[in-house]
Amino acid sequence: MSLPSMPETAAGRAGLAAILADPARAVLALDFDGTLAPIVTDPQDARARPEAVHALARLAPRLAGVAVITGRPAADAVRFGGFESVAGLEGLTVLGAYGAERWDAADPVVRAPEPPAGVADVRAELPAVLAASAAPQGTWTEDKGRALAVHTRRAATPDEALDRLRAPLYALAERHGLVVEPGRMVLELRPPGADKGAALTGYVHERAATAVAYAGDDLGDVPAYDAVEALRREGVPGLLIYSAPETATESVEELRTGADLRVTGPAGLAAWLEALADEL
Numbered sequence: 001m002s003l004p005s006m007p008e009t010a011a012g013r014a015g016l017a018a019i020l021a022d023p024a025r026a027v028l029a030l031d032f033d034g035t036l037a038p039i040v041t042d043p044q045d046a047r048a049r050p051e052a053v054h055a056l057a058r059l060a061p062r063l064a065g066v067a068v069i070t071g072r073p074a075a076d077a078v079r080f081g082g083f084e085s086v087a088g089l090e091g092l093t094v095l096g097a098y099g100a101e102r103w104d105a106a107d108p109v110v111r112a113p114e115p116p117a118g119v120a121d122v123r124a125e126l127p128a129v130l131a132a133s134a135a136p137q138g139t140w141t142e143d144k145g146r147a148l149a150v151h152t153r154r155a156a157t158p159d160e161a162l163d164r165l166r167a168p169l170y171a172l173a174e175r176h177g178l179v180v181e182p183g184r185m186v187l188e189l190r191p192p193g194a195d196k197g198a199a200l201t202g203y204v205h206e207r208a209a210t211a212v213a214y215a216g217d218d219l220g221d222v223p224a225y226d227a228v229e230a231l232r233r234e235g236v237p238g239l240l241i242y243s244a245p246e247t248a249t250e251s252v253e254e255l256r257t258g259a260d261l262r263v264t265g266p267a268g269l270a271a272w273l274e275a276l277a278d279e280l
């Protein structure tokens with residue numbers, strides 16, 4: 001076998017073996033930022049690596065399904081991924097906003113419920129909360145429509161900025177019935193009731209898949225890892241891939257230690273997916 005790296009765990013090897021043995025009954029699901037797209041300072045500049053999209057387009061026709069499961073609005077992931085009208089990706093599904101939104105290449109409209117009123121309340125109150133917390137210079141808010149993400153990557157000391165904002169942002173979210181989704185240099189205030197684990201489990205069942213692979217890089221991917229563990233207990237072999245950041249400071253312990261296979265960021269993942277496509 002000519003894959004660049006193999007799973008380090010028995011469970012991961014079983015997951016990969018099941019995918020290779022019967023790809024037509026396997027699902028591949030992937031996170032977007034940090035997994036398909038390199039991390040950049042401005043989220044509007046994020047783009048999926050073309051080699052990764054090329055590999056997905058080769059893999060998708062052989063698999064039961066390919067899904068991108070992301071905290072992004074589905075429309076942003078489609079646009080920044082360049083997923084629309086790609087030969088081979090006619091069956092692609094994008095589950096955005098942690099599964100609250102859905103876009104299918106076969107029927108390319110975004111389906112989503114209305115956001116709860118708490119989102120508008122948080123939007124109105126957030127500037128005053130940031131000012132009262134003396135948010136460091138460089139802190140800025142990404143308005144995602146159904147969620148507000150407070151980013152600190154542009155601050156001089158992003159981790160310290162996050163620490164300063166944590167308590168006031170958790171309190172703000174709680175006051176308005178939202179939850180906080182922590183991520184790489186970001187605290188996102190969003191509605192409860194969706195997560196990547198439920199999104200992945202629903203997709204695997206929808207496709208009647210008998211094997212699954214999931215790739216992610218951030219805390220929002222932990223529920224998807226948990227879902228793969230649960231599917232394994234139900235007899236569905238799974239492979240967990242960690243798209244490890246190039247900077248150790250952004251490493252996510254839960255994923256690093258829980259993964260079966262580690263690749264170095266989106267470039268490493270794209271190379272691995274191309275090799276998997278060669279194998280299939």
Ligand SMILES: O=P(O)(O)OC[C@H]1O[C@H](O[C@H]2O[C@H](CO)[C@@H](O)[C@H](O)[C@H]2O)[C@H](O)[C@@H](O)[C@@H]1O
Pocket residue numbers: 031032033034038039040041042043046069070071072142144149151153183184185186188218220
């Ligand atoms: O579930 P994901 O696809 O990983 O989306 C999660 C968050 O990703 C984005 O933020 C991250 O990527 C940015 C662009 O590379 C980076 O600047 C930021 O520091 C990262 O946290 C996105 O902007 C967020 O809204 C998503 O929640």
